[in-house]
Amino acid sequence: MSNLKATLLAPDLGFSTNQVLPSVIGGATPTTSAMMLGSEILHCQLYLHHLLDRLLRQERLLAIRAPVGAVANDTLKEIQLLIDDARPTMGVVNTLQRIRVKYIDSEDCEEGEWRASASEILSALQNSIGRLSGSARIGVPAHFNKSYTEYFVQITANEPLVFETQLLVIPKNDRLNLRVLRIPQADIRPVDPEINWDSLINGASASAATGSAPRTKEPTDRELEWIKAEIKALPGYAKFEANRSKPLQNIDRVEHWRFAFNADKKFYKSNWPSDISTSKITKVPIQLALQMGSTMLAEAIQMIRIIDCYTTEGVHYSKEVVAQISKSDEKDPKATVLKGFLIQWEKDHPVTK
Numbered sequence: 001m002s003n004l005k006a007t008l009l010a011p012d013l014g015f016s017t018n019q020v021l022p023s024v025i026g027g028a029t030p031t032t033s034a035m036m037l038g039s040e041i042l043h044c045q046l047y048l049h050h051l052l053d054r055l056l057r058q059e060r061l062l063a064i065r066a067p068v069g070a071v072a073n074d075t076l077k078e079i080q081l082l083i084d085d086a087r088p089t090m091g092v093v094n095t096l097q098r099i100r101v102k103y104i105d106s107e108d109c110e111e112g113e114w115r116a117s118a119s120e121i122l123s124a125l126q127n128s129i130g131r132l133s134g135s136a137r138i139g140v141p142a143h144f145n146k147s148y149t150e151y152f153v154q155i156t157a158n159e160p161l162v163f164e165t166q167l168l169v170i171p172k173n174d175r176l177n178l179r180v181l182r183i184p185q186a187d188i189r190p191v192d193p194e195i196n197w198d199s200l201i202n203g204a205s206a207s208a209a210t211g212s213a214p215r216t217k218e219p220t221d222r223e224l225e226w227i228k229a230e231i232k233a234l235p236g237y238a239k240f241e242a243n244r245s246k247p248l249q250n251i252d253r254v255e256h257w258r259f260a261f262n263a264d265k266k267f268y269k270s271n272w273p274s275d276i277s278t279s280k281i282t283k284v285p286i287q288l289a290l291q292m293g294s295t296m297l298a299e300a301i302q303m304i305r306i307i308d309c310y311t312t313e314g315v316h317y318s319k320e321v322v323a324q325i326s327k328s329d330e331k332d333p334k335a336t337v338l339k340g341f342l343i344q345w346e347k348d349h350p351v352t353k
Contacts, residue, residue: 075102075103076100076101076102076103077100077101077102077103077114077116077170077174078098078099078100078174079098079099079100079101079116079121079170079174079175079176080096080097080098080174080175080176081096081097081098081099081121081125081130081176081178082094082096082175082176082177082178083095083096083097083130083132083178083180084177084178084179084180085132085180086179086180086181086182087134087136087180087181087182088182095130096130097125097128097129097130098128099121099124099125099128100124101116101117101120101121101124102116102117102120103116104116104117104167107245108245108296109169110172110336111172112171112172113169113170113171113172114169114170115167115168115169115170116167116168116170117166117167117168118152118153118165118166118167118168119153119166121168121176122138122153125178132155132180135155135156135182135183136154136155136180136181136182136183137151137153137154137155137180137181137182137183138151138152138153138154138155138178138179138180138181139151139152139178139179139181140152140168140169140176140177140178140179141177141179145339145340145343145344148343149179149181150165150295152165152168154183156183165293165294165295166293166294166295167293167295218284219282219284219285219288220276220277222276223272223276223277223285224285224288224289226272226273226276227267227281227285227286227288227289228288228289230267230289231263231267231286231289231290234259234262234263234266236255236259237259239255239259240256240259240260243256244291249328250324250325250326250327250328250338251325251326251328253338254303254304254307254325254338256300257299257300257303257304257307258300258304260290260292260296260297260300260301261300261301261304263286263289263290264283264286264297264300264301267281267285267286268281268282268283268286269281283297299339303338303339303342306342306343306345306346307321307325307342309346309351310345310346310349311325316349316351318345318349320345321342321345324338324341324342325338
């Protein structure tokens, strides 16, 4: 039993359980139910460990596909995770855990901020004494407005890990707030012993049994080559590429967002050429072709949606929004200032139908 306990608590990624396994007394054999519970927990932990390894490999693939001149930085930095666990059954509300993760870059960050891998942060947390247990949705304060929560991963015992955001922005004080919330029971699929874990990992689906949608997978080389060529042929691509990672005045920032918005609108959920694939185009190849992470593309889409709502002639037209977009700050333009203004304006002036 001691060996089983050590195995359950020692994996590189282990979500502990709130249930205590029966002890072996007087050399007796554990009950069948205890052995089944131990086997299920071990299977879950080994599976999660395998998923994180795969996700880290995918991130390295993204790094390989990064534009020429991108800096690969292996610098390890310590960050403090301020964990706010709002699940009612956990008993502990606020905890602090120090971890060390790789510095990735500071793209689209304010001075002193930097970005780190979301999966590496979760892996480091689960290797620490402050590891999380049970099912949860984990998020961080949204970069453009701290009052919003941006979920970046959902953890359950019977579903693959899917990171909605690959990179997280670390504040300049190196303290990252993690918000841990309960998953509504209706959103948790029942355990299906017939699920093919290898198929789930590779992006296939158990949809025949569960009715769920297929998980997004990496595009093939042919798919990526095709969509890159298509996006490069769009009007405005040369300027979009030239302005990448530069501090932009508001009007140029909006133009940058709009190119990404238009590319997403044109290709997302459209069909691949029949000689390449019979499926529809997902977000991942668009992100890779634009060289934008999921968060950056989602922000671009959201900002253009707000801008179009308040700069189009009509009942919601706003001179203030038009003026803010036209405003320039030659010394130190920041995208986060414009984002914050637009988010707050929409909050203060909701659209009524």
